[in-house]
Amino acid sequence: MSGFIFIPLKKTSEVDLIKPFTTYINTVYETKEDDKAEIEDAVQELNKLRTKACCQPLDKHQSGLDLLTRYYDQLVAIEGKIIISATQNPVVFKWQDAFDKGGLFFSKVASLSLSDGAFERASVLFNVGAFMTQVAALQPLLTDEEIKTTAALFQKAAGVFYKLRDSAHSLVPHDATPDLCPDVLSACGAIALAQAQEAIYIKASKDKMKPAMLVKIAAQLAEFYSEAQKALSKDTVKGLFEKNDYYVVVGKAFAFQAIAQYHGAEEHAEEHKIGMQLSRLNEAIKLSDQSKKYLSPAILAEHLALIPKAYAAAKKDNDFIYHERVPDVATLPALPKAAIAKALPVSHPISPRFKDMFSAVVPIQVHNALQSYEARKGDLVSMQTMRMREATQLMNGILASLNLPAALDDVVSTETLPESIKLKSAKVKQSGGIAELHRLFNDLPALYRRNEEILDEAARLLKEEESSDNNLRTQFGTRWTRMSSQQLTGPLLQELGKYRGILATASNADKMVKTKFEQHREGIEMMSRTESELRSAIPSQQAHATGGGSPSVKKLHDLCNQVSAVIAERDALEKELKDKNFDIAADFLKALSESQLLNEEQISKEKIDQIYGPLVARVNESVNNQESMLADIQRTNTMFCAEKSNTGGGAERERILKMLATAHDTFLELKGNLEEGTKFYNDLTPIIVRVQQKISDFSFARQTEKEDLMRQVQQNIVAGDAGAGSAPAAAAAASAPPPRPPPPRTTSAAGAQPPSSMQPQQPVAPPRTTAPPPQYASVPPAAPAHQPVQQNPFNPAYQQPPMQQHQQPQQPGMMPVLQHTPQMGGQPMAPPYYPQQMPYAQPQPFQNYYQPQYNPSVAAPYPTYPGAYSANYQQQPPQQQYAPYPQQPQYGQQAPPPQQQPPNNNLNPFQ
Incomplete structure (x- = not known):
């Protein structure tokens, strides 16, 4: 045996x-x-x-x-x-x-x-x-x-x-x-x-x-x-x-x-x-x-x-x-020894035929690399799109200042309403006209308030939880041994601050778009009128001296057609830039399998150059060719103006035609901005709801933990443990209802997990056993005194608002790696629900992941991709510039946990 x-x-x-x-x-x-x-x-x-x-x-x-x-x-x-x-x-x-x-008198283990x-x-x-x-x-x-x-x-x-x-x-x-x-x-x-x-x-x-x-x-x-x-x-x-x-x-x-x-x-x-x-x-x-x-x-x-x-x-x-x-x-000589048995190192996988059930889910390192790659790609796409839009705005502005092509219509026709203005007016009315802009403007405040109310409710949950924890900590002193709320809610508060900053950015965009609309309201209203009303609002013209047959008129027609072709080409090129896609996850997974260090920057840049290099070359060619084309337009227009007859009513007519042409371009821009804003608010709502859900689950888990700890305090009080709070106070605190869950979820019973129609429910945390380890009264006797013979989602999102005093700066969208720290002086011990850690006191940013910087411009003062702003939360975009709404941020980026190394033991030679 x-x-x-x-x-x-x-x-x-x-x-x-x-x-x-x-x-x-x-x-x-x-x-x-x-x-x-x-x-x-x-x-x-x-x-x-x-x-x-x-x-x-x-x-x-x-x-x-x-x-x-x-x-x-x-x-x-x-x-x-x-x-x-x-x-x-x-x-x-x-x-x-x-x-x-389990002991004789204490049944709990x-x-x-x-x-x-x-x-x-x-x-x-x-x-x-x-x-x-x-x-x-x-x-x-x-x-x-x-x-x-x-x-x-x-x-x-x-x-x-x-x-x-x-x-x-x-x-x-x-x-x-x-x-x-x-x-x-x-x-x-x-x-x-x-x-x-x-x-x-x-x-x-x-x-x-x-x-x-x-x-x-x-x-x-x-x-x-x-x-x-x-x-x-x-x-x-x-x-x-x-x-x-x-x-x-x-x-x-x-x-x-x-x-x-x-x-x-x-x-x-x-x-x-x-x-x-x-x-x-x-x-x-x-x-x-x-x-x-x-x-x-x-x-x-x-x-x-x-x-x-x-x-x-x-x-x-x-x-x-x-x-x-x-x-x-x-x-006698000591007996020789031979350690044949060795502690075999633990290697993964332990089971020989293991297959990962979650092979479809990439590791956090790869996920972060994908987010960084998407940020780099979005940076390039946005920058190239911005270059083309700036160039197009410059061309449209120059043409509008020269009253082209409406001035050419006056040459070949005596019609009061130029054909180009008629077509632009029809396009504005077909898109809904000024009534459509009013509708979109009226929808934005409600969308903003909906997101703001969700954030307010989430902040209320955290505030109530912290207030309850502080009150009980004051009441029971050292008996209240769980980790304080401030040590746990740092990233949650920062996340709320980040999304409040995003809402503030969007609100500023609302105001700027509204300001631009008011500046061009008169022209947009005129373009939204019927054809007869628009014609009556434009001063009549007199016939051109040359009758429209001069070389300058023909050349200007050709140049205006070239401008239209360039704009159409840029629209197609912009769509191609945005639609271009490549699944780079396989490249990251391969690199991670070959080495634990993932060089995201090198892989991403090589792939982006390979995919977008030809498209960027086309953008460069289009922008570079524009300079010579605009020079031809201005030179030819000078000749054209010298040939025009100078009449008293021509200046007012030219001013109105310029205003109408600018109103057409502004209408299309504002409509696109407002549609982007509506989509932005709608896409942001489910992301904020998920944050609210996470905070609700956290509050519920803290409430469950509080009730367990209160029961333990009650037991100590009943047992006569000196220095504890009163039993009635403990009972009252233990019976306090849990934090009110956020809408649309409701609850009527304390401690019950409310149903949710928007997000899956989180499991209720099981109660913890807080009985202390048993004290052993005796130990086996030691051996007799005989002397034997010697024998191991980066999520570049939008910047956060100015941080509150109790918040720590942290990379947007990032949850810090939990680090174990020793107990601080006077700091209560960690509860059984949480490790003894200071997990959010010192956030760990993703230093090695790409964080694009955004430089506002006239064409795109606001970013159109996540993470364009730096971590300077006080920096605000210029108020006099206008831009589309920012894209909704990507949600839920985590830091990869540290790798564990098995102990270095030799294999068993006997096996």
Whole structure:
């Protein structure tokens, strides 16, 4: 009988991953329609997999281990894709201490609840190691394959526990349950490693290896068990393991010292050194007797029974034949050792046939690179579009100042209403005329207020939550141990500020468009009239002196036609620039697979040059050719004006015709701006609603946590804990209703998750167990004082408004990486729902991602792509310029979590 020890499993409760994961993916990623069904199926499959692997009993077989490793591998695979933290995608995982069985008077088991993906991975990985020890301990050890399986599983388990030990501080806060403390994990790893070496010894003994090899394995095995005994004797570990487990470790440390001495005696017998043989056998008998005080008779009985038999035979031979002196064992050479068992490093994936269910979701690094690529592409498209629009505006302005082509119509016709003005008026009326502009203007305030009200409601939720937290912190002082609201709501407040800044930018655009409309209202009203009314408003003309047959008139006609052709070509080129697209995700994924460092700038620039290079060359050619064409127009128009007859009424007619031509161009520009503004507000609404939903979920999770903490405070008060607040006050605070959810959601019951018609509901956080870890009254006795023989969405969005005093500057659209920090002086401890971190005190901007800068111009004073403004929140665009509305920002950019490296352990040569 081997008497192997196994590590108990951590227990958890079921968690709904479907709603938060679906909401997060739909919020952060712009998934293709073909991938949405696949992702929804993957989320449901992951939810089922967690239930089977963590919440239901597992068969003590490889099939049960496969479930656990598959779930862990999937958690690692989505680590860089789906972020789980206290303020974004909050999914609360509750895990009990593996070693706490509950006390006599306290039925609750010590547990920890955290909204942290790293905590879930650490807990599942602990169960992977623990389950490996359970499967290994149940192997019959009758065949070579079973013995090899046992040794391999114990070595893998040791690697798991040592990996957790090395990364425990970064994965789990300092108030973790005892099973995730470094000393406990070291003890688990030491036990697993010793038992792996024991399985190797069993295999070597079964194969009848020479004593020289067996003594090395047994001596090292005794040292492994001695190290495990020391680990179990630490104050932080005492009382966690069963007494019998401690006895087994101590007993085997003695037993394998005895067995090592026995095999050393066998070596002396082969060399006919009977005195040294008897000395080691005598020491082996003493060690064997010590081990029997701790081990049950069945454990290692077959091996230990050989020692007295060998001693009796050797003593008989020495008494009757050799008569050698028996030296003191302390004078003999130390036994050699050979550490065959190694703690195998944890590599991903653990399961051999793992397949990522979320292969359609790109890693955050790639997602950020895609956002940066889109920003670079949008920068180029907007700049080239702006160049063409500026050039076109310049041409239209020059033609309008020269009254072209209306002046040419007067040459060939005596009609009061020129044909060009008639066509432009028809186009204005066909587009709705001034009434359409009034309608669009009237719609904007309501759209603005709708978005502003959503932001106000979200801000109210945060303010109420912070006020409640501050009141309770003042009331209960040091008893109120959860993290303060200011430490958690920083990025949420910054995000609200960012969208308020976007609304302020859009509001300024509304005013500027309105100002420009008022400047050209008279001309637009005239262009919206009927043909007869428009004709009566224009002064009549007199016939041109040349009758329209001069060379200057013909050349001006040709040049005006060239201008129309250039404008049409630029419209087509602008559309081609905007429609040009390329899926660069494959390039980023390939680069990421080849190296952990993704050089987004190099890849993006090369691809943009390849795709847009020919189009940019065409833009350059069009803009460069315009200068010579405008020079020809002005030179020819000078000749044309010299030929015109000079009449008294010509100046007023020319002024009105210029005004009408300008009104036509302004109408089209204003209509486009207002339509962009309407689309901007409508597209911004669902993004702000998602922010509001996130804040609502955060407030609800904080309310649930508050109620749990209030119950704990009540229990302390009832128990007579000095210094606590009054029980009536605690009861009143505990029964306070949760923060009122934002519209359109309503609720009537405190603590109930209200339904939402706009966004998927987030799961309600499960209650956490706040019972303190049990105090162990006794620990197993230490071994007798015997001295044995020495033996690892960048989201370039619009700038934020001026920051409030309580806010920290942060890159737009970015959630900082959570960093564990030590407890500050006078700072309350972290609650079980949140890691002990200061996650938002020092935001981590994406320094390596592209942040385009925008230079306002007459043609485009406002950006038409995300991220055009710098981080200078006080900078406002010039008030005298006009532009289309900014595009809606992209939502939900996250920082990639740090990569974890497995420990550098050697492979097992025995395997």
